[in-house]
Amino acid sequence: MRKFATISLLTIGLSVAAQTHVLDVNTKKLGAPVQPTMYGIFFEDINYAADGGLYAEMVKNRSFEFPQSLMGWRAYGNFEVRSDGPFERNPHYVRLGYAGHNDKFTGLENEGFFGIATKKDATYRFSLWARCPEGGKSTLEVSFVDNDTMGEDQRFARVNINIEGKEWKKYTAEIKSPRTEAKGALRIFLTGKKVTTDVEHISLFPVDTWKGRENGMRKDLAQALYDMRPGVFRFPGGCIVEGVNLESRYQWKNSVGPVENRPLNENRWHYTFGHRFYPDYFQSYGLGFFEFFQLCEDFGSEALPVISCGLSCQFQNPDPTKPGVHVALDSLDSYIQDALDLIEFANGPVDSQWGKVRAEMGHPEPFNLKYLGVGNEQWDYDEQHGGFGPVFTARLKKFSDAIRAKYPNIKLIGTTGPNSEGWDFDLLQPRMKELKVDLYDEHYYRNENWFLSHGLRYDSYDRKGPRVFAGEYACHGANNHKWNHYYTSLLEAAHMTGIERNADIVHMATYAPLFAHVEGWQWRPDAIWFDNLRMFKSVSYYVQQLYAVNKGTNVLPLTMQGKPVAGQEGQDGLFASSVFDKATGEVIIKVVNTSDKAQPLSIQLQGMKGTRTAQIITLTHDGDDDENTLDNPEKIIPIEGSCQVDAGKKSSLLLDDIPAKTFRIYKVKK
Template sequence: MKTQSLLLFLASAAMAGAATLLTIDGSKAVAMASPIHYGLMTEEINFCYDGGLYAELVRNRSFRDDPEAAVHWSEWGSAVISLDAAQPFNEAIPASLRVEAKAAGEGVTNEGYWGIPIHPATQYRASLRVKGGKDFHDTLKVSLVSNDGATVYASATTPALGEEWLAIDLVLETAADAPTTADARLQIELAKPGTCWLGFASLFPPTWNDRPNGLRKDLMQMLVDMKPKFLRFPGGNYLEGDTIETRFKWWETLGPVTERPGHPCPWGYRSSDGMGLMEFLLWCEDMGAEPVLGLYAGYSLKGDFVAPGKDLEPFVQEALDEIEYVMGPPTSKWGARRAKDGHPAPFKMRYVEIGNEDWFDKSGSYDGRFAQFYDAIKKKYPKLKCISSVGSEQPKEKWVKSRKPDVLDEHFYRRAEVFREMAKDYYDGFDRKGPEIFVGEWAAHETPFAPWEPASAKEPATPNMTAAIGDAAFMTNMERNSDIVTMQAYAPLFVNLNGRQWRPDLIGYDAVTAYGSPSYYALRMFSTNFGDEILKAELPADAKVFTSVTRRKEDGKVFVKLVNPELEPQTVTLVMKGFRSLDSTVETEVMAAGMDATNRLDQPVAVIPEVGKWEGVKRKSDYEMPAHSIVVLTFQTR
């Protein structure tokens, strides 16, 4: 028995150590890869915009988060604050904040989104709409103060107030030795006893490209580093709203932020709509990404729907007007409004999506609604491609049949092991005659339960290495089929760790710190090493590793993606055939870690890729993949 056991052990060790043959043929491309394959999907969830990418630091700046109370605002000293509907600022802000100070130096504070972030040597831009009462024609002191009141990090003083609304802009600058902390608040003090009203209060740190009403710099840097080619916006459930009335009304998100009423977000909090349609478009522009515009199509989350026909016509017109705002000439009605908003040139747009996840509509009306939108859009914009929000992963009875969509949007939230199975051949047999495929939302979860189940709330907000391996494996299949899988985007993109509604999420943050999950780095590795030609790459049927290979025709770089889900190293014998020449030095990017390894706020870079070189490479060479790893090998060929 001992001899037999020894033989079995040696046999299994030999099998574990056997090399996996990967043959890559560079003689010709098997297909052209989509140039916009890697992109981003976004919606307001997990405080992704307010309290996240949108850099506004004041929470409830328009006093509309709660009609009964000035939530997130607090009295300072013995002051008394209340909402005052008798003193509206404008139609968008129907109640102001009344502040009555009993003594000089009293006033009101704002807690921000789980703190106001303080950074050294930083200028903050404060903007107020304020007026005094008959008993107060003095100044206000606006400060950034520690929550215990002991430290003033920056302050500025307003001009004297009158009894009419006054627009005041101030700069608050922290000292070079100020700490980095979120243990701070915004404080507004009256110079003497009296009453004033705040109609609006805003505070911005420095923003990406210094845009007014702009985006948080560290989060934008992480997105730009991924080199996304498109951005799908504004959602997601956020597009539909819980009801028709609370859908994303794009026209109400234009113009000065003081004139935007905001609206309830379906994820349990109110959206300020500071991230409006123009901000989304500028976000695309700042990343060099195309907009993929989601159009409200007559269905909302709680079951409200608009029947096809005459009742749907106003909603179709809303969509046509929105498209005109994005890409119409400045001589058109909505193109002129875009020019007025600061962007005369039309934005380049090739794709619009009609609705979102309309397979949830139990009325069965989506086929008719899609057709009505499709016909109207194609009549005015024949080159625009229309995406169906019901993909082929849904039951056939829910598919659009009366028209042939240009693109199908498919959503996958699956266990990591399911993604590894799908990676083998999921999109390999899809009809190349179309429709195109847009994997508009996908993410692997490492838990046995789904993200929407209650148990998920007890898990970390961002995924670990097990999920990243599943994500990377699935990406190899999408990339191998990127001639038909035109676009793909992980979702959700962001999570404020203090206010989450869903997991797993790609990027986590609080008020001062942000980090990428292992899945973020996996996606970045793939998206930044991607060619325009898909090459034939053959693995044996029983291979334990996954691969995809593309070539950048311009310079001959060949990007070989390898994913090893095993807990042991894997030797891969690479055979490079059909190339005229091959450099002997190969650039490597490797991320390897245990199944539970992950990143978090206090350990933001525990799991990240390491860049190196593989020397002495020949046309046939063995590469040793670390256990549980994701690898990108970049060959220079000719």
């Protein structure tokens, strides 16, 4: 965040002309603790978030396992796709042979994810598994190419790899790019004596990945997540946990072990929306559960994996009695065992079955998993809506009984379905209390009016029931405004004052979705957008970051005329909350003005006396529909400054005119 010179925020003219709103902050009364998990991130492989996004692999269909084996590839000369390769769960490979003439080439060319993009002077690690099945030696020329060049040579960087012997071996080479190219390709020629050569698991990564890992993450995108300071990390979804059928659900056991032997999974998002259709969108599982846990460790986040409860997507499969669509209640044993094995993978000793797998992957120490989500957006049915009864909760109980019997310290997270209110929500919420889950997961993608009118959502929640995880939420603008723009992000900031004020009942909150490729999105708005070379953070990202970095440790009471500041009648579109941070000794006040007029404020800091300087952070912009872009990534960003806190008669006094449609944070040392 950028700083500018100290400014005075007191504007007498406005204060005289408009009613001054008095905000009372009781700095002496520490309220509920703000959980370290309060603000986090939710990852789902939608919008090319994993392959083609955070996961830094640059080759599409690297093991030739797509239903069309050469999708993503151009093959030429003498080639054959075969299926008796060295990796049991990825058996396909390509055999390259002599094309019949010395000047005729046999080879492969990969298009990558919307192109193979290279940066000037960056180094890339190429690898493949290969052999000469008939013996002898061969040479593969590996090059970065620009097929649209007007120059003499399409190849702008290349390296030769010598293959030898009948046995499969892994070969690696590094290629340094002399230029930046957004839409290149990766080409492989069989050269030299052109001895028959088999190639499998062809891979390309930047050398400079997050933490320098070979099977690593794209550095700029991972850094953006780290900078959010997430307290919890929910993964791997979302709807991909369910799948459109049981076969396409996310199966965590397929996502661990050597990457060469992790089987391909169909990504349900490639065909969900006809208007944004991507038939080449699959999951390589290269970003698997080990890598997710590793990222949680990197970020200092609690891991929150979510597993299938045996129900495929109920939106697409509404009849729970249809054979083969959902797992029968008496056939859940293998699904429950998957849950138990996952906990062992994360926490078990190195001599346990799944703890050994973790250790062999390079992490003998346990990941210290504390939370587990069962099911995504499942629901039960009442008599008026199918009459099928406790379809989800009956399954959840079986999971709960088994997990609590073996791992009583694991906190279980249920769900109240896909809606923030309505018959299904009303049916599930009390059942979460009956089942004694530790938290339940609420989802709401709602329009501007909903966010403006639900500032008191959590104030009336049952304090004796499970705690709340706002697991997916975002303001989706009405009237074709369902995309990232400033005003909806501002309303998310307003809503989060209610989350913060109710930290005794809300223990986690994660905006969704997290990532989107500008050429491959299916859903918006999203927090972080990117192409193959660049990225930008949306205003919603900055809202989430500002809350996470300034979450404090305890809620402080903040009222206006004795009422919560939640956009209520007479509050002129103001929303506010306050916390105290024991580590820094700061009172942190968040105020959101959703109105189209500046609002004079008098913030009474009860329990504080004297003058001092307050730090301020302001997110404001004149243009509701504006957003950040790849070409203008910092069009709307938080700005830092300072203001004077005066000594009032009974308490310190902060006077401000908060501009129209502005989110502002005040930080005052106590």
